[in-house]
Amino acid sequence: MINALAILEPGGKLEPFRYDPGELSTHDVEIAVSHCGICHSDLSMIDNEWGRSQYPLVPGHEVVGTISALGSNVKNLSLGQNVGLGWQSSYCNHCSLCMNGDHNLCREAQPTIVGRHGGFADKVRADATSVVPIPDGIALDTAGPMFCAGSTVFNPLVEYEIKPTAKVGVIGIGGLGHLALKFLNAWGCEVTAFTSSESKASEASALGAHNTINSRDPEQIKQAKDRFDFILSTVNVKLDWNLYLTTLSPRGRLHFVGITLEPLDIAVFSMLGSLRSVSASPVSSPTTMSRMLEFARRHNIQPSVEKFRFDDANDAVDRLRSGEAHYRVVLER
Numbered sequence: 286m287i288n289a290l291a292i293l294e295p296g297g298k299l300e301p302f303r304y305d306p307g308e309l310s311t312h313d314v315e316i317a318v319s320h321c322g323i324c325h326s327d328l329s330m331i332d333n334e335w336g337r338s339q340y341p342l343v344p345g346h347e348v349v350g351t352i353s354a355l356g357s358n359v360k361n362l363s364l365g366q367n368v369g370l371g372w373q374s375s376y377c378n379h380c381s382l383c384m385n386g387d388h389n390l391c392r393e394a395q396p397t398i399v400g401r402h403g404g405f406a407d408k409v410r411a412d413a414t415s416v417v418p419i420p421d422g423i424a425l426d427t428a429g430p431m432f433c434a435g436s437t438v439f440n441p442l443v444e445y446e447i448k449p450t451a452k453v454g455v456i457g458i459g460g461l462g463h464l465a466l467k468f469l470n471a472w473g474c475e476v477t478a479f480t481s482s483e484s485k486a487s488e489a490s491a492l493g494a495h496n497t498i499n500s501r502d503p504e505q506i507k508q509a510k511d512r513f514d515f516i517l518s519t520v521n522v523k524l525d526w527n528l529y530l531t532t533l534s535p536r537g538r539l540h541f542v543g544i545t546l547e548p549l550d551i552a553v554f555s556m557l558g559s560l561r562s563v564s565a566s567p568v569s570s571p572t573t574m575s576r577m578l579e580f581a582r583r584h585n586i587q588p589s590v591e592k593f594r595f596d597d598a599n600d601a602v603d604r605l606r607s608g609e610a611h612y613r614v615v616l617e618r
């Protein structure tokens with residue numbers, strides 16, 4: 286049996302919940318969970334904001350732990366190995382996307398907490414392909430957020446081959462944004478944080494931003510005309526996207542990793558004359574996660590987290606909801 290914490294109704298509280306995962310399938314592994322980060326997507330699923338939640342719902346898709354059982358066909362992982370698991374727990378492993386290493390785009394990819402139970406538990410199961418070894422030198426107690434937040438902001442650096450000479454803006458300094466600042470600084474880019482207050486500006490500098498722009502001051506944003514090669518938006522609120530587009534250099538890209546449910550209202554004229562692009566991307570493939578961990582180890586990058594015991598998981602969820610957490614909340618045993 287697996288001892289988990291589950292939400293029984295939309296917006297409900299976490300309650301103890303036991304379930305029988307059945308026999309371990311030949312290509313799956315079981316992870317003994319030591320830590321699990323809490324992501325805004327967990328909140329969205331708890332609240333059924335996307336209309337796809339099934340209850341009882343066991344949240345948790347920033348899992349860190351050790352392999353406690355191996356399916357008979359699993360060759361790439363070993364018992365006792367330190368591993369992480371993110372938003373996706375299973376892939377078809379044979380479509381052209383999977384064969385190309387783009388597992389994160391597989392049409393059969395199964396999210397860890399949609400139709401299956403996640404990492405707010407003593408154990409969780411996943412297809413071995415989706416489980417990523419954690420190299421020595423990565424602190425386990427802060428590693429959890431790497432597997433969703435980290436992988437989400439690292440992915441576009443690889444996908445769009447962001448150059449170290451690039452000028453990059455980051456919108457939103459939270460769970461995703463704070464890691465984006467750390468990664469981009471180490472990547473070599475000139476990093477500008479769009480922040481909403483003076484106190485956030487000094488925090489952004491400490492996290493790796495070379496410059497800050499007050500996002501509540503349209504005049505300051507206008508002064509950054511034609512400046513950025515790449516802007517990464519990590520927020521889930523509507524902003525004046527046409528104004529942000531004017532700060533992109535020709536061929537610049539406004540890229541979304543935060544999910545704004547409100548449709549974008551973007552003027553073609555803001556893009557057309559300067560060959561600007563607007564795009565979005567999900568979490569990375571497992572291969573890119575491994576590259577991210579290696580990069581993070583080399584540059585001594587780790588998520589900044591606040592830790593709570595699994596027993597205090599409801600307080601931890603409330604803390605994330607408050608928007609005050611610096612910058613990610615992690616559950617530990």
Ligand SMILES: [Zn+2]
Pocket residue numbers: 324325326327346372433434
């Ligand atoms: Zn997530």
Ligand SMILES: [Zn+2]
Pocket residue numbers: 376377378379380381382383384388391392393394
């Ligand atoms: Zn596939």
